[in-house]
Amino acid sequence: MNYQTLTVDYDGPLGVITLNRPEKRNAISPQMMDDLLDALDAVESRPARVAILTGAGKAFCAGMDLEVLRNLSSQTPEQNLQDSRRMAQLFRHLWSFPKPLIAAVNGPALAGGCAMATLPDFTLAAPEATFGFTEVRIGFVPAIVSVFLRRRMGEAVARDLLLSARVFPAEEACALGLVREVVPADALMARARGLADTLLAHSPAGLAATKKLIIACEEQAVDRELSLAIEANAAVRSTADFREGVASFLEKRPPKWSR
8 A cells, every 4th residue: 555654564574664754754644644544454454463663764753744733723623523533543543553563763752743652562762762742832732642641651740741841852751661762773673673573472362362451451441531632632722822822833933822
């Protein structure tokens, strides 16, 4: 299948998905969400037993595409709900992908890109990688990712990262548990493939059953919380703070908040 925003390559039992908009720092667009969902389905349906997700160029994923951001505040409530549901579908699919999934984070992973980098089973990062859930800086709400981050990090750390919106280095991400290992950039993909080889040596049925059990223990609560998060994600787009936050970001000026 031909994809507009990514590539998918197979090496025997390994599938490698590469976000491929380097000129846009692999920013998330509606097309990328569609492509990534389709690519995950394709890898799932193939004999490939382990998958790696990485980015082309100097960034893993810089968050939402600027043109998409520019248009969000003019969308109808129903369009905003549809967008939010699509994002939730993508994040949930990354979280619940039935085969072992490794993120090889080669550069900045911000906002939605940070979610995509940290939802897989294993996250490896180059020293140059940075992380941050930066949504509140522009009046947005990191609603959907919060459902998963609280489970992975606990509420205290989630509050710190989501409310401060700070950008932090790969070493801190590793200390926090978001990243499993920091690897020199020129060895990142080799280390990801080495981890994949370790997983491939295990029982396919055992791995599949283990992931299924982990997901089953949480999926009802996750889906209930995602419903609330989708509503919050859509609703904030009609606020004055969101409009000002996006405008100030695009115009590269400090925001002038309404209160």
